[in-house]
Amino acid sequence: MLAAALALLSAFVPPADPAPRSPAAQWDLRGTSIVLVEGIRGGIIGPSRHRILAFGYDWNRGAFRAVEQKLEPIPGGRQRVFRARDLEGDEFRELVHQLLELGLPDLPLEEPAECEDLYGRGTGIRFSHAARVWENQAPGGCTSSRSSIQVTPRQIATFDAAVVLLNRALGGGPLQLASALDALPLRDWSELEVRLLRRAVDVLREKGLADRVNANEARLVGVGKPGMNIRLPCRSAQPFRCDRGPWASPVGWWDLRFDSEGDHLLELRETPIPGASAADAARRTAFVEAHPELPAAQRELILAGWVEGGMSEAMVLAAWGEPVDRSQSRTTTMLRYVRECADREQSRVTLTLYSDRLLFGR
Numbered sequence: 001m002l003a004a005a006l007a008l009l010s011a012f013v014p015p016a017d018p019a020p021r022s023p024a025a026q027w028d029l030r031g032t033s034i035v036l037v038e039g040i041r042g043g044i045i046g047p048s049r050h051r052i053l054a055f056g057y058d059w060n061r062g063a064f065r066a067v068e069q070k071l072e073p074i075p076g077g078r079q080r081v082f083r084a085r086d087l088e089g090d091e092f093r094e095l096v097h098q099l100l101e102l103g104l105p106d107l108p109l110e111e112p113a114e115c116e117d118l119y120g121r122g123t124g125i126r127f128s129h130a131a132r133v134w135e136n137q138a139p140g141g142c143t144s145s146r147s148s149i150q151v152t153p154r155q156i157a158t159f160d161a162a163v164v165l166l167n168r169a170l171g172g173g174p175l176q177l178a179s180a181l182d183a184l185p186l187r188d189w190s191e192l193e194v195r196l197l198r199r200a201v202d203v204l205r206e207k208g209l210a211d212r213v214n215a216n217e218a219r220l221v222g223v224g225k226p227g228m229n230i231r232l233p234c235r236s237a238q239p240f241r242c243d244r245g246p247w248a249s250p251v252g253w254w255d256l257r258f259d260s261e262g263d264h265l266l267e268l269r270e271t272p273i274p275g276a277s278a279a280d281a282a283r284r285t286a287f288v289e290a291h292p293e294l295p296a297a298q299r300e301l302i303l304a305g306w307v308e309g310g311m312s313e314a315m316v317l318a319a320w321g322e323p324v325d326r327s328q329s330r331t332t333t334m335l336r337y338v339r340e341c342a343d344r345e346q347s348r349v350t351l352t353l354y355s356d357r358l359l360f361g362r
């Protein structure tokens with residue numbers, strides 16, 4: 001399939017000149033990410049974004065990975081299904097090299113942004129490498145306009161070849177079932193973030209704390225103050241959607257403050273999750289031990305205190321505990337919780353189960 005796509009591309013594109021050696025060649029690939037999104041084009045309803053394929057460095061596992069998440073229908077709604085595989089460093093480096101050789105970062109983008117699905121595939125690619133981001137987008141709703149920049153058949157063939165290349169890279173090795181805990185961040189990493197995060201992970205590993213954080217969601221905090229601070233959420237601090245408002249980040253993180261050069265640790269401080277107790281961990285462990293038939297990915301979610309589409313009510317109660325309110329109809333159960341939020345004191349969250357299966361979209 002890839003050979004056919006590349007053969008089609010070669011009919012349009014002359015061989016590229018050898019890429020010049022530049023500072024980009026020395027770029028730390030742990031700061032490079034590639035994301036393929038299917039379903040970026042909206043209409044009467046918004047874009048579905050029913051499949052996301054991400055390539056990048058997993059700071060929790062210390063390895064390059066390919067992680068796919070797909071929305072699959074279940075009675076009453078949808079659930080997310082995750083698959084993943086590890087990539088060798090050379091394999092990821094070759095993937096980046098092939099995208100550069102294809103000339104993906106030199107393809108035109110719609111102007112203005114999001115005005116038109118320029119390549120007509122309903123598919124977006126985000127390629128963040130060497131402090132440069134290339135990303136094609138599409139209208140999120142019914143309103144659209146024609147881009148002032150248009151593409152040629154040769155450029156469409158290049159885009160198609162990149163899509164084929166990424167899909168083939170996912171299937172280049174055995175895939176394992178994964179979970180939301182394995183999702184790679186769909187964001188860019190600055191050189192400073194990569195440098196501090198590399199040091200922070202080393203410090204946490206030395207202190208036996210690495211398995212208590214979600215390093216993939218690290219953020220610089222308080223830049224410009226004495227020293228430099230990087231914040232890593234607690235592993236069990238699951239982001240959630242409030243009943244009123246967007247996705248929220250819960251309280252619970254570790255702060256590591258380094259000197260201005262980023263070499264020496266000045267302070268390590270935990271802000272624990274309010275209300276978290278040893279009883280929560282014991283409840284989750286007891287449930288998992290009592291249900292050895294559960295897939296490894298679901299066991300991992302429950303032990304971390306996460307809920308995810310497809311879980312039964314018993315699994316939700318094991319992960320999050322008893323709700324403040326529960327209501328039930330013939331096929332639907334509503335579980336209401338009060339969760340601590342980073343930017344407000346409390347937020348209400350309602351979980352909906354249909355036929356005893358949690359629906360995606362908390």
